[in-house]
Amino acid sequence: MNEEKASSRYRWIGLGIGLSIGTIAYFFGVLETVKFIMALIILRVIIKKPTYGMILYILSIPFVSDVNTLLIGIVVIASYCIDFIRTDSFKFKFTPANFFIFLFAIIIAINTFLSITPKGSLRDFAIHLVSIGIVFVLIHSKKSKKEIYLLSVVFTLTAVIVSIYGFYQFFHGVPMGSGWIDVSQNPDIKIRVFATFENPNLLAEYLIMVLPISIGLILYSKNKFTKICFSIGALIIFVCDLLTYSRGSWIGFAFSIIVFILLTDFKKLALFIPVGIGSLFLMPDSVLNRISTIGSLQDSSNFYRFNVWNMAIDILKDYWFSGIGVGYIAFRKISPFYIKTMSPYHTHNTYLQIAIELGIVGVIVFLLLVLFIFKMGINSIINGEDKFIKISTASYIASLCAILVHGMAEHVFFNPKIILVFWLIVGMNLSIYRVYKEV
Incomplete structure (x- = not known):
């Protein structure tokens, strides 16, 4: 019975994701939808492993607009903060500077x-x-x-x-x-x-x-x-x-x-x-x-x-x-x-x-x-x-x-x-x- 409920829940989640992607594609076009999906995947990876976000940040600075680079920087900071909270690993680290x-x-x-x-x-x-x-x-x-x-x-x-x-x-x-x-x-x-x-x-x-x-x-x-x-x-x-x-x-x-x-x-x-x-x-x-x-x-x-x-x-x-x-x-x-x-x-x-x-x-x-x-x-x-x-x-x-x-x-x-x-x-x-x- 529990397996049936889980299966039903995943179907509804899949249906919701499909409808959301379809709606975005209808209003903004296929290319923008692909960009949106890629952004979500990258965001998921960054939150999971903040170091990857720092790598993306370093790579993006010479090639991405100033505004987008700042946005990536904000995402990187947020990902580390989330990681601090999730792992309960934050400790103030003193340096003379x-x-x-x-x-x-x-x-x-x-x-x-x-x-x-x-x-x-x-x-x-x-x-x-x-x-x-x-x-x-x-x-x-x-x-x-x-x-x-x-x-x-x-x-x-x-x-x-x-x-x-x-x-x-x-x-x-x-x-x-x-x-x-x-x-x-x-x-x-x-x-x-x-x-x-x-x-x-x-x-x-x-x-x-x-x-x-x-x-x-x-x-x-x-x-x-x-x-x-x-x-x-x-x-x-x-x-x-x-x-x-x-x-x-x-x-x-x-x-x-x-x-x-x-x-x-x-x-x-x-x-x-x-x-x-x-x-x-x-x-x-x-x-x-x-x-x-x-x-x-x-x-x-x-x-x-x-x-x-x-x-x-x-x-x-x-x-x-x-x-x-x-x-x-x-x-x-x-x-x-x-x-x-x-x-x-x-x-x-x-x-x-x-x-x-x-x-x-x-x-x-x-x-x-x-x-x-x-x-x-x-x-x-x-x-x-x-x-x-x-x-x-x-x-x-x-x-x-x-x-x-x-x-x-x-x-x-x-x-x-x-x-x-x-x-x-x-x-x-x-x-x-x-x-x-x-x-």
Whole structure:
């Protein structure tokens, strides 16, 4: 009798599902119905295994719209929270950086609602909120070396796919936006690739955050085949970064490699310096000419940045304590009163921009957060014995160094995709630290 009731219940459930799918197909079409069914299946898998959601999140950032990426991020956070409740496994996990992440999030919230344009600041508030939520679940979910390795591989694989698309643009041609290059200073450069991003500098910011991770995978790999695969992947990402012709990213990457070597094997630094200098002779003239214009005020891009910085200082003088509010919309609203000859979206300097948006307290908290992440990482490298933890820590610290150095010439908290990846790197640094403490 019970079997008959169960059979009857399943028939009714099946009938209900069939009617629901039929109704959706009738009103929205077959393609949208298929998308809906796939979304439900993916959602079911993510809720069952939140790590798969994190993989999807990393994969989606370069390819999916900003809004959809944020939605995926929200689903990932929700899946981890459901998992915490279902397994009763949530325990607050302290790291020395937790306080500063929490404080920075509060400062962002305050400077959203006290912004000169609260509505305009909501965009960046939402992006940071989701990003810091991802950091929260990365810290508090149970992580293993295997899972850290898997996420690092996904980071690298995604960047390789993006880079291959960049190669396609380079060989097939792509329109170059006005202001992307000073033709008088760089006559040999005809194309700057940007792949799935809006401009070459954004692509470069993304690539230099992933490149040290791919190099770390090379060093950790235990057999020749995986070493070769990761080496090819790292080379593809590196060459694509060269094709962006982003000088700031080149400096950032070079600095990150120095940091990586210092953290893994100080003796190799002596070898790196002559190898690095020697490699310049293998670079094409277009790259060498681009390098030669670093810091030159004859280059229109550099001249523009210096002018913006000088004028933006006046904004900081008036709003050094309170800040103007989070995001580029607040900056665009106030900047015409100070910068009358240009119409920038930001100051092209992350630290100056944070100080203007969040005030002096905001930029100090941000720098303290970075400092504590570095301190934690160095501590785990010095005191730890596990090779994987040491290499992973070095690669993710180097990743953070790359984008922070690039941030001296660009505002890395402008584009949603870069913001999301930046906080992912922060979260991975803290996750690796948690694994080190639990080993």
